[in-house]
Amino acid sequence: MTDTRVQDLIGLLDEKVVVTDPDILAGYRQDWARDPDAGTPLAVVRARSTDDVAAVMRWATTHSVPVVPRGAGSGLSGGATAVDGGIVLSTENMRAITVDPVTRTAVVQPGLLNAEVKAAAAEHGLWYPPDPSSFEMCSIGGNAATNAGGLCCVKYGVTTDYILGLEVVLADGVVVRLGGARLKDSAGLSLTKLFVGSEGVLGVITEVTLRLIPAQPPASTVVATFAELSDATDAILAITRSLRPAMLEFMDRTSVNAVEDAMNMGLDRDAAAMLVARSDSPGAHRTEETGIMATACTEAGAAEVFVTDDPDEGEAFAAARRFAIPAVERTGSLLLEDVGVPLPALADLVQGIEKIADARQVTVAVIAHAGDGNTHPLIVFDPEDRDMEERAHQAFGEIMTLAISLGGTITGEHGVGRLKKAWLPDQVGDDVMELTRRIKNALDPAGILNPGAVL
Structure with a gap:
């Protein structure tokens, strides 16, 4: 029999929004971290709007029921682990987006995937830079809740650097708007930043206003392999001492071999480490920067250094790096x-x-x-x-x-x-x-x- 409190919640929302089927609940108990101590929730609420979220939080406050906010479930630290007798509040169905090319901003609901935001921005010749390796499956709400980073963040910054405003539902159901589509705003305390990276312990993010920038310029890629880990770290320091690359990624022998098993790219299985670096500076500066990075790798003792201006070829190596976690997980x-x-x-x-x-x-x-x-x-x-x-x-x-x-x-x-x-x-x-x-x-x-x- 369904808990009477849950019946009250269904009455506030809709039986299609409040899920109690045990088989479905099982899929919401853990995020990708697969916390073995995950509990079993009373219900999952697949919110459709800020009003739904506010109703859940008012109900939860009245009944003293814990609420675990959840995005796409791709988190890696157990931040969306269900608790016994609680509610998992999923924002996966909140997926609206509006892009304003004049202000170079996007107003996004939390359920939209990172890749979908990038695609919507690209339709206007714009770019949303933060790019977690899981960008095709992680949600903007989750990115905001954890202050996610990614491969290009060495040059372009992390999620917080692109959040101008938030709509947040507090624990008691009060809805607040923080910041907005303003590039400069010093009015009051920096409360927007307080909620970015707060992992759902302070409020539930129901809307994000993002700063966009012009589309990323063409990039050139440097790939280097090393016989010793210390040579690779020496090269990293030499590169960052000279410039700020658009990407500088590291893979050790175990991850290289796992990716090669999965993708059959012809990667050097004997290498102790591989670096994938990029420059997207304009014109001759890009050639200069790739030259500096290639030289840094060579002087650090790289066994092989490869440079390409072909975007597809470069992206293949970036894709290899992105696939490293799933590849290692196969073992x-x-x-x-x-x-x-x-x-x-x-x-x-x-x-x-x-x-x-x-x-x-x-x-x-x-x-x-x-x-x-x-x-x-x-x-x-x-x-x-x-x-x-x-x-x-x-x-x-x-x-x-x-x-x-x-x-x-x-x-x-x-x-x-x-x-x-x-x-x-x-x-x-x-x-x-x-x-x-x-x-x-x-x-x-x-x-x-x-x-x-x-x-």
Whole structure:
């Protein structure tokens, strides 16, 4: 029998919006992080509008029911993990977009995919730069909630750099508008930025106003392979010391081989590391920059350096890098990291991860947005082997501790979620944790928004 509270919710909304079928609920219990501690919700609400979201939050406040906001479910930190007896509030059906080419802005509902926003902008000769590797499957709402990054962010910035305004539903159902289609706005506190990256613990984002820029210029691509990891990190520092590339990505031997198994591109299986770099500067500057990057790789000891101006050829290597996580996942279950360090510490991080993998006797594939020091160690384990799984979790924690010790962060773009919150105090300190709790308590005094995430 359906819970009477859920019957009340159905009465407020619609039985097509409020889902209670157990088979469907099962698909909403976890995001891509596959948190093993996921609970079973009372219902899933597939909101159609801001009014739907506000109604859910008023109902949840009245009945003291926890609410977990969810976008496309592509999150990698357990930020959208369901809790027992709660509601999963999905924004997947909120998909409207309006592009204004005069102001170079787009007003977007949260369910639209990143790739769809890019396509809509491109129809007007414009571009939305943030490009997570999962851009074809991740939603703008999720991108805003985690402050997602991506491959080109070394030059163009991350999600927060393109958010001008938000519509947010607070825990008690109050709807607020923050910012708007203004390129400059210093009125009041920077509340828009407060909600970007807040992972659904402060409010539910129901609309985003995005800044767009002119279409990306043609790019040239440099691909280099290295026999030693240290040579690759030396090349990264040499490149970033000289210029800001449009892309600078790193793949280690394990990830290269996983991608080659899946895509059969002819990648060098013996290489310890591969870099994929791009310049999209205009005209002769692009040629100059690719020359600088190629020389930096050669002088660092690259085994092979390849330069191409062919956009399709260059995109093939970018696609290989984007496919690295799914490719590695084919070899076993994954614990996905997202640690970042200041660039001078990148070599110490990569080499330290290698030592942790050896000590724990687990495979750790490393890919990275190398130009900004954001690495994604992928810890591979067999879930049927309890001892290996335990060693994988030990490695997971040790990698975060290593990143913190190097002046880094436990997450550069995926969010803290539920899987990393135990290490957050070690990074930010007790005073910042207390300040975070004060903000959370002020906006959500009943603690019903995404409980268990971040704090």
